[in-house]
Amino acid sequence: MKLSQSVDFTQTNIFPAVSGAVITLSDDAGHSETLSETSVAGQYQGRTVLGQPGRRYTLRVQAGGQSYVAASTLPAPVVPLTGLHAQKSNSGNNIQLVPEYQDPAGVPNFYLFRQYRNGLLNPAIFLQDDEFTDGKANIRALGGGGRGNSGGGSGTDVNKLATGDSVRVEMQNIDSTAYGYFRTLNLLLQNNPLLSTTPANPRTNFSGGAQGYFSAHSRRQRTLIVPTL
Amino acid sequence: MPAGTYTVEASFVGYQAQPRHLTLTKSQRLDFRLSAGGQELNEVVVTGRAGQVNVSRAQSGVETLDIKQIAKVPVLFGEKDVLKTLTLLPGIKSAGEGSSGFSVRGGSVDQNLILLDEATVYNASHLLGFFSTFNSDAIKDLTVFKGGMPAQYGGRLSSVVDIRMKDGNDQAFHGSGGIGLIASRLALEGPLVKNKGSFLVTGRRTYADLFLKLSRDATTRSASLYFYDLNAKANYTFNDRNRLYFSGYLGRDVFGVNNFGTNYGNQTATLRFNHLFSDRLFSNTSLIFNKYSYQITIQSNDQDFSIDSKIQDFHLKQDFEFSPSTRQTLRFGVDAISHTITPGHVTASAAAPVNATPDRTNHSLETAAYVSHEWSATDKLDFTTGLRLSEFSLLGAGDYSTYDTEGNVLTTTHYNAGQFIKNYLNLEPRLAASYQLTDNTSFEAGYARNVQNLHLLSNSATTLPTDLYVPTSLNVRPELADQLSAGYYRRLGANHTYSFSAEVYYKWLQHQIDYRDGTQLQANQDVEASLLYGKGRAYGAELLLRKETGRLTGWIGYTLSKSQRQYTDINSGAWFNYRQDRPVDLSIVAIYQLSPKWSLSGTIVGSSGQAVTYPIGKYMVAGQVVNLYGLRNADRLPPYERIDVGATYEKPHQEGHRFHSSWNFSIYNLLARENAYSITFQQDPNDPTKTQALQTALFRMVPSATYNFSF
Known part of the structure; x- marks a missing residue:
């Protein structure tokens, strides 16, 4: 759990950590604990309340005389990441990764992917859902994930994939409120100046006026050495 | 007499x-x-036509543009465009640089009824709005009603833009055309039967894709990118009492690259029959079809899928005009429109990576009856009294839901084909009175209510081909506008060289529609859950000084206005500026006949910037710096300014030759001013600890040349 403050728009990007907050994590099976602050200011960690697919978790934060509450369900079943392959992007010479998984039919599912190139996290947030692909084996590549990073890294060179790279992909099964947060966060990060859509804060699952998210999710990962394409 | x-x-x-x-x-x-x-x-x-301002008529908020008048006004890429030129009039603002969309008296883009020979054109833009669908070769004139719409018009809140196509020449065969930077045009016209009937056919096509063929990249070479317009009109006079007209339009934008293709466009057809029962009773019967559709296709081996969407109308209209005396005219009629709307609908082959979606086509029926009485009570006092009764019915088949204020479904009911799901009946009074003070001066005041039952949802500042039309439904109520307006008109100068008008208005808007922040409109299967309903107000003053005769012609328009909206769930229920709220707007248009061969033209445009939302802070989440936003539209883009110039050279007419030609040169944005189209905020790539503002400008300086000919 990371807690920090927003700053004024003109200031440098240093966000003061919020120390000394009282944070409790509970689930719908009667477990509860208070998260303790780690050696890093503003970072809190729990020990006893563990993740169980299907359980609903509630996070309560008390800081600065305010309280903020968010809830998230750990999705069940956890969808296995069965494979990972690389392909050329449709439009150019970029390399994209395709996570292979079988979407469970009949239930809405939401996925979030993070991509690490040679150990370095690509800040792009890749999202997939099954609104139009319920029950299908996935063939969609990781693309369009935020701040100019389309197609797994046509953005900055540091994230652009090349033959021989070691890439790790992490797949998270997230719930609909977390998906709603990241989808609207991406809308904001990818705001196309030509569409000049009216920007708005993402749909947070926190009450009390905080920005950010609380997500209970599973995590699967696979690593691939990018072949010659 | x-x-x-x-x-x-x-x-x-x-x-x-x-x-x-x-x-x-x-x-x-x-x-x-x-x-x-x-x-x-x-x-x-x-002699030319008389001046525009007929000071004795009881009609305010009306402007007419003759295609001949605007032919020399400089425009982007040299493509004469009635809709672009329209935005140079007071009270009409372009939705954004290079956009065909426009806002009339503080209304939204979809609140304008755009008619081409009586047929509704839903998306009047090509190439994302840089061009309108109206090929100037096919257009005779355009009349825009900004307020006080006559009772025969209905269906939109802000304006009626009535565009009429040219009738062909019924005496001899003629042709005309042009070759421009972006497109080429050709028009042919002539008699069907001399003195009795004529035809006109025009075509226009862009050729940007020809340049793509020059690319070194194979993908670019095989890409397609063009649009075309075809207009046709024919008329036939059976006898003094009976006349038949047909007009049609077909236009399409096509874009394709690799296995991806998209196309969109309008089709319209109008069959119109005029009959004179007697010298006092005139009848017009119109049968109209119009359709706007888009299609997106992805083809790869056997994994094809496509997204189709359309909005289609069948429209029957009967109008009568009865003049019992020279002092009175009575207009009355009925009209009925059957709407069919298919929102983005996915069809997919079995092996496709996506599933087909259920067809959510909806049907509705819009009917109206109106009566309007024009009465010259005295030589100085005129009244126009009108009443329009409009009725909108949502029809089955389909599943329709009701929602609570949070957007959660309360009930879902299945309705059978032809079943009336919900009816809305509205009375729309239209009143106007004018008083002629002197031969050259008159006053006018009016009130009008308008109702709108089709609503456009767009998540762009202008419009996109994939924007979504939703009908009035169980949850969406008819939009209403009440407008009070008053005007002062005066002719000035010797021979009434100048006309001046000053108009003020106040508009109340009800049941306006917006959507929750972050709503995905494309392919949204349940968009009504995301809608918000609120109200609006708009007011302003418009000044227009026009000169229509002499070597120098043109106008100066000046607008002071305000347009705001209020929604419970936006800005905590406080009034906020509407996107197109630009309090000050100035446009100057001048055309000067330098010599018989040369004419010069220029426009100056200046206005306040659009209302926009800038961040008020920033924070860190998921490893990224994210902007924090406060109140909607609390900020404003920098002012917009632009100067365009043009020159037209007409080759002297040679005796005995019927071939004429001319060259038109223009420079859009002569001063190459980088007007802000949008301002976005991002992390500085050179210094990630800082945030930078990024201004996007669309067109700096765009010179163009067009060759036109006629024979």
Whole structure:
């Protein structure tokens, strides 16, 4: 759990950590604990309340005389990441990764992917859902994930994939409120100046006026050495 | 004409004049047959049409643009465009640089009823709005009603833009055309039966894709990118009392790259029958079809899928005009429109990576009856009193839901085909009175209510081909606008060279529609859950000084206005500025005939920037710096300023040749000012600890040349 403050728009990007907050994590099976602050200011960690697919978790934060509450369900079943392959992007010479998984039919599912190139996290947030692909084996590549990073890294060179790279992909099964947060966060990060859509804060699952998210999710990962394409 | 004794003289060049005396007691018809001969022609006097402002008519908020008038006004890429030129008039603002969308008196883009020979054109733009669908070769004129719409018009809150296509020449075959930077045009016209019927066919196509063929990249070479417009019109006069018209339009934008393709466009067809029952009773019957559709296709081996969407109308209209006396005209009629809307609908082959979606086509019926009475109570006082009764019915088949204020489904009901799901009945009074103070001065005041039952949802500042149309439904109520307006009109100068008008208005808007922040409109299967309903207000003053005769013609328009909205769930229920709220707007248009060969033109445009939302802070989440936003539209883009210039060279006419040609040169944004289209905020790539503002400008300086010809 990371807690920090927003700053004024003109200031440098240093966000003061919020120390000394009282944070409790509970689930719908009667477990509860208070998260303790780690050696890093503003970072809190729990020990006893563990993740169980299907359980609903509630996070309560008390800081600065305010309280903020968010809830998230750990999705069940956890969808296995069965494979990972690389392909050329449709439009150019970029390399994209395709996570292979079988979407469970009949239930809405939401996925979030993070991509690490040679150990370095690509800040792009890749999202997939099954609104139009319920029950299908996935063939969609990781693309369009935020701040100019389309197609797994046509953005900055540091994230652009090349033959021989070691890439790790992490797949998270997230719930609909977390998906709603990241989808609207991406809308904001990818705001196309030509569409000049009216920007708005993402749909947070926190009450009390905080920005950010609380997500209970599973995590699967696979690593691939990018072949010659 | 009052009964009495008259002398009527018929004359024509090269024929003997023939006067006849008659005593008029009832309507009668006279035929003259002139015999050849008569005097040699000494002098030719050519006169133009009278000035625009007819100060004695009870109609405010009306402007007319003649295609001939605007032909020389400089425009982007040299493509004459009635909709772009329209935004140079007071009270009409472009939705954004290069956009065909426009806002009238603080309304939204979808609140304008755009009619092409009576057929509704839903998306009047090509190439993301840089061009309108109206090929100037096919257009005769355009009338825009900004307020006080006559009762025969209905269906939109802000304006009616009535565009009429040219009738072909019924005497001889002629052609015209042009070659421009972006597109080429060709028009052919001539008699079907001399003096009885004529036709006009025009075509326009862009050729940007020809340049793509020059690319070194194979993908770019195989890409397609073009649009075209085809217009056709024919008319036939059976006899003095019966006349038939047909007009049609077909236009499409096509874009394709690799296995991805998209196309969109409009089709319209109008069949119109005019019948004169008597000298006092005129009838017009129209049968109209129009359709806007888009299609997105992805083809790869056997994994094809496509997204289709359309909005289609069948429209039957019957209008009568009855003039019981010279002081009165009564107009009345009925109309019925059957709408069919298919929101983005996915069809997919079995092996496709996506599933087909259920077809959510909805049907609705929009009917209206109106009566309007124009009455000259005295020589100075005129009244126009109108009433429109409009009814909207949502029809089955389909599943329709109701929602709570949070957007959660309360009930879902299945309705059968043809079943009336919900009816809305509205009365729309339209009143206007004008008083003529002197020969040159008049006042006018009016009130009008308008109702709108089709609503456009767009998540762009302008419009996109994939924007979503939703009908009035169980949850969406008809949008209402009440407008009070008043105007002062005056003709100035010797021979009434100048006309001046000053108009003020106040508009109340109800049941306006917006959507929750972050709503995905494309392919949204349940968009009504995301809608918000609120109200609006708009007010302003518009000044227009026009000069229509002489070597220098043009106008100066100045607008002061305000447009705001209020929604419970936006800005905590406080009033906020509407996106198109630009309090000050100035436009100057001038055309100067330098010599018989050369004419010069220029426009100056200046306005306040659009209302936009800037961040008020920033924070860190998921490893990224994210902007924090406060109140919607609390900020404003920098002011917009632009100067365009143009010159037209007309090759002197050679005797005995019917071929004419001219060159038109123009420079859009002469001063290359980088007007802010949008301002976005991002992490500085050179210094990630800082945030930078990024201004996007669309067009700096765009020179263009067009060659036009006619024969």
